Amino acid sequence: MYKSAASIVEAIKNKETTAEQVTAYYLQKIEENKDLGSFLTVNEKALEEARELDARLLQGEPCGALCGVPVAVKDNVLTEGLRTTCASNALKDFIPPYDATLITRIKEAGGIILGKTNMDEFAMGSSSETSAFQITKNPLDPNLVPGGSSSGSASAVASGEAVVAIGTDTGGSIRQPASYCSLYGYYPSYGTVSRSGVISMANTLDQAGVLANCVADLRRMVNVIGGCDEKDPTSMREASPGLEENPSYSLQGKRIGYPANLDAFPLETEVKESFDKGIRLLEELGAEVVPVEFPTLAYALSVYNIIVATEVSSNMSRFDGIVYGPRVDEYQSNDELYKKTRSAVFGEEVQRRIAMGTLYLGSDDEQRLYKKAMKVRRKLADEYRAFFADYDFVLTPTTNDMPFPIGARKDDPMVMYDSELFTVSVNLCGLCAVSIPMQKGLGGSLQLIAERFNDNELLQAAEQIERSLA
Amino acid sequence: MITREQVKKTYELAMLELPEEQVDEMTEKFQIIYDMAARVDEVDTEGLEDMVSPVTHSCPLRDDVPEASLDREAALINAHDREFGYFRLKSVMLEEEDV
Numbered sequence: 001m002y003k004s005a006a007s008i009v010e011a012i013k014n015k016e017t018t019a020e021q022v023t024a025y026y027l028q029k030i031e032e033n034k035d036l037g038s039f040l041t042v043n044e045k046a047l048e049e050a051r052e053l054d055a056r057l058l059q060g061e062p063c064g065a066l067c068g069v070p071v072a073v074k075d076n077v078l079t080e081g082l083r084t085t086c087a088s089n090a091l092k093d094f095i096p097p098y099d100a101t102l103i104t105r106i107k108e109a110g111g112i113i114l115g116k117t118n119m120d121e122f123a124m125g126s127s128s129e130t131s132a133f134q135i136t137k138n139p140l141d142p143n144l145v146p147g148g149s150s151s152g153s154a155s156a157v158a159s160g161e162a163v164v165a166i167g168t169d170t171g172g173s174i175r176q177p178a179s180y181c182s183l184y185g186y187y188p189s190y191g192t193v194s195r196s197g198v199i200s201m202a203n204t205l206d207q208a209g210v211l212a213n214c215v216a217d218l219r220r221m222v223n224v225i226g227g228c229d230e231k232d233p234t235s236m237r238e239a240s241p242g243l244e245e246n247p248s249y250s251l252q253g254k255r256i257g258y259p260a261n262l263d264a265f266p267l268e269t270e271v272k273e274s275f276d277k278g279i280r281l282l283e284e285l286g287a288e289v290v291p292v293e294f295p296t297l298a299y300a301l302s303v304y305n306i307i308v309a310t311e312v313s314s315n316m317s318r319f320d321g322i323v324y325g326p327r328v329d330e331y332q333s334n335d336e337l338y339k340k341t342r343s344a345v346f347g348e349e350v351q352r353r354i355a356m357g358t359l360y361l362g363s364d365d366e367q368r369l370y371k372k373a374m375k376v377r378r379k380l381a382d383e384y385r386a387f388f389a390d391y392d393f394v395l396t397p398t399t400n401d402m403p404f405p406i407g408a409r410k411d412d413p414m415v416m417y418d419s420e421l422f423t424v425s426v427n428l429c430g431l432c433a434v435s436i437p438m439q440k441g442l443g444g445s446l447q448l449i450a451e452r453f454n455d456n457e458l459l460q461a462a463e464q465i466e467r468s469l470a
Numbered sequence: 471m472i473t474r475e476q477v478k479k480t481y482e483l484a485m486l487e488l489p490e491e492q493v494d495e496m497t498e499k500f501q502i503i504y505d506m507a508a509r510v511d512e513v514d515t516e517g518l519e520d521m522v523s524p525v526t527h528s529c530p531l532r533d534d535v536p537e538a539s540l541d542r543e544a545a546l547i548n549a550h551d552r553e554f555g556y557f558r559l560k561s562v563m564l565e566e567e568d569v
Contacts, residue, residue, distance in 0.1 A: 097544035190524045204523040233529035302509040313484065320485075322557050324548035333562050335485065343487040351486050352496070356503060358484040359476070369507060374522060375515035381524070430524020452524065 005069045005164050005217045009110075012057070012068040019057075019068030023050035023112050026070045029161045030115065037128075037136040038156040040075050041083045042115035050112050064110030065224050071106055072162035074153050075116040076123055077208065078197040079103055082113065086199055087131035088121045090325045090345040100197020101232070102166065102208055102225040109224045114162055117152025121347045123168060123201045124312070125149050126176055126420065129410055130349045137406070138181060140442050144403040147177030150211065154181040157211050164212045164221055168198060170205045171304050172399075172423025175435035178211050179398035179445035182437040184462070185211050186218040187423075189453045190430040191236045193222065194229030202311035203234075205304075205427040215463040218434065219243045222455075241455060249460035252286030255391040260291035264298070265421060268401050274444025275397045278436075281468055282395070289395065292387060296380045297425055303380065304424035306360050306373035313357025316350070381429040384451075393461060394449040396422040398435040402442065422447055434462045438469070472501045 002008045002022070011017045023046050030042055043049075053068060073079060076086045078096035080103075085091045103113065120130040128136040128151030136151040138144040139159035146155045150167030154177035157165050167174040169187040178185025186209045193208045200206060210221040226241035258279070259265075267275070279289050321327035321341030328344055331337040343351070360370045387394065400421045426433045426449055433449040446465070450458035477497045481488040488496060542555055551558040 094548050097540060097547060204525075230532065233531070234523070234525045237527055296513065299510055299513055302507050305503060305507045306510065317485075321550065322559065325550070327550040331560065331562075334559070337559070337562075338485040339487050342485055346486075351481075351484075352499065352503075355477070355480045355484045355486060355488075355496075356500065359480045359500070359504075360507075362480065362483065369510065371520065372510045372513075372515065373507075374520035375518045376510045376513045378518045378521035379513060379515060381521055382518075428524075 001160055002163055004214050005066060005212070005220050008069050008163060009063060009065070009067045013063045019050040019053045019110075019112060020047060022068050023047055023070050023114070026114055026162060029159070033139075033159045033161050035137070036139055036142070036155050036159055036161075037134040038117055038152040038159065038161055039072070039115045040085060040087065040118050040133060040152065043082055043113050046070065046112055046114055053110060053112070064108065065220060066106060066109040066111035068110060068112065069164065070112045070114040070162055072114050072117050072153055072156040072165035073103065074119055074150050074165070074167050076119060076168055076199040076201075077103060077166060078199070079113055079116065082116065084116060084199075085133070086122045087119045087133055088345065088347070088350070089132045090319045092132070092326070094324055096197075098197065101194040101229045103197065105225050111224070117150070117156055117165060119151055119153075120149035121350050122199070122316070123149040123170060123173055124349050124353055126173070127151065127404075127406075127409070129406070130347055132347060135406055138403050140182060141403070143405055145180065145406055147180030147403060149173040150177050153211050154178060154183060154185075157181070157183055157213065164210060164217050166208055166221075166225075167211050168201075168206060168208050169427065170201050170308065171427050172420035174209045174211060175398050175423050175433060175447060176420060178435040179437065180403040182439070182441055182443065182445075183211050183213060183435075184215055184218055184437065184466070185209070185435040186222065186459070187426060187433050188222050188226060188241065189236075189432040189455055190427070191234055192226045192241050192432075192455065194232040194235045196229055196231035200315045202308045203315070204311065205308065207427070215434070215459055215466050216245065219245065219459050236453070243456050243459055245463070246460045249457075249464055250286065251282060251461055251464055254287045254393065254461070256282060256287050256289045256393045256395050257292030257387060257391045258289065258395040259294050259297055261293070261298070262291075265400055267397065270402055270442075271397045271400060271444035274438040275446065277438055278395065278446040281465065285464065285468060292391070294383060294387070296376065296383050299376055300380060300425040300428060301421060303373045303376045303428060304420070306369055307377065307428070309353050309357035310360050310370050311357070312353045313361060316346075316354050319345070321345075377428050380425055384425075384429050384431065388451040392450070393458070396447045396449070398422065398445040398447040402444070432458050434458060436462055436465055472497055472504055
């Protein structure tokens with residue numbers, strides 16, 4: 001078993017193994033762990049692609065940053081010729097005609113796409129239970145959910161079916177499953193990774209990121225997939241995120257704030273214990289960790305709910321049964337075609353979010369809540385900006401709860417929001433954050449948040465915490 | 471207060487069908503979510519500008535010069551039905567004598 005992407009690249013570079021052997025190993029692990037339900041589609045050409053890479057290396061092609069590293073990819077990222085479903089019947093047979101920019105970059109760096117991982121339908125959910133096809137189990141305890149919506153990406157890495165995985169995060173969909181599965185999960189500053197070819201849920205919040213066993217792999221992956229992309233005008237203007245390792249980085253003297261009113265939030269005992277342990281650790285590392293008032297944080301979930309639903313409502317209008325996806329046979333008008341098809345192919349959660357967004361965007365009350373939410377979003381961002389003038393990082397638990405039993409909260413319309421209590425404000429304000437597991441196995445995680453585009457220091461700090469936990 | 475009629479109208483506008491027997495349950499779920507969302511009303515936002523996106527750079531546009539795009543065959547490959555290089559639907563226009 002390989003510990004990291006770096007160890008695979010080194011082993012291939014030193015001719016201790018080949019890309020084909022590494023890929024075969026992980027394909028075998030996927031077969032052995034089939035019951036977990038991590039993958040929706042396994043790339044049948046993975047071995048062939050690994051062999052081709054080996055042949056090119058033999059001819060003198062230099063090893064890329066992901067040379068021979070098998071990568072699991074969430075099923076809302078387009079992969080040319082490889083089925084991409086968003087875990088929805090609306091795209092159950094969809095074969096993308098092109099690669100997302102981030103996939104092109106993984107391939108150019110020598111990465112091998114292992115397959116497409118299960119998720120909540122169109123990334124709407126936090127447990128995989130809204131997937132139209134299967135429920136993914138938590139490898140740490142198969143009775144529990146793995147979190148979501150990047151459910152299969154988390155379970156694939158936690159079970160050793162992949163060494164790294166691509167996820168997407170609109171309100172916590174990388175960090176929450178990373179926490180539930182005891183992994184490192186990274187949401188880069190909005191704009192770091194191109195969204196071209198990533199199927200949109202909420203355009204102003206969506207960002208692809210990484211789940212891995214160590215911070216070094218988060219950095220390695222985002223250095224490959226990040227940077228300016230002319231196909232996404234919201235992507236960063238710099239050619240590369242330029243994330244650098246810094247073994248001498250120290251948290252000594254750094255100022256870290258955590259929400260002063262934390263007790264007002266419903267924290268489960270294990271989560272609180274892990275968080276307190278995290279504060280003690282940071283203090284031992286020389287940081288000043290103090291409670292800080294974030295008055296608007298308590299409203300972040302409300303703002304998020306409104307913004308996400310409205311953007312979802314707009315984005316999902318493209319699924320009309322004409323350009324792609326299944327279509328009902330019986331209809332008398334275009335409206336009937338749309339209604340019947342959309343109602344047949346979308347699950348309840350997706351339909352409800354589209355409808356809620358339609359309600360918020362409706363003209364009955366002149367979009368009052370939507371307009372209000374955009375102002376509260378500004379207030380929240382202003383609060384963070386003022387905070388970062390005096391502090392280096394914000395610290396919160398990643399989630400307020402522990403992974404729950406499969407099926408336990410299926411009918412609760414709030415389930416997908418509750419566990420994202422501490423993560424959504426990062427997306428709303430375009431900040432960056434990393435989830436750091438406080439132990440091996442089930443338990444709480446720390447979420448370290450840094451100012452927009454201060455990703456380099458964020459990962460360096462996270463790596464120092466990782467070293468201290470080892 | 472969210473009403474049954476509001477929920478039914480919203481699904482209609484969203485081009486979704488909501489079976490009559492699910493209207494009560496959905497109204498209840500709408501109310502729970504709406505109550506949570508409506509808490510934004512408690513925040514004083516006097517004088518604040520909207521925040522639409524975190525992006526602060528101006529989004530560049532490329533020069534308006536035609537470029538090769540996705541091949542037509544590739545663009546149509548996932549269509550449910552197609553003909554002569556176009557998406558095909560059943561005829562939904564009324565015949566002249568039916569008007």
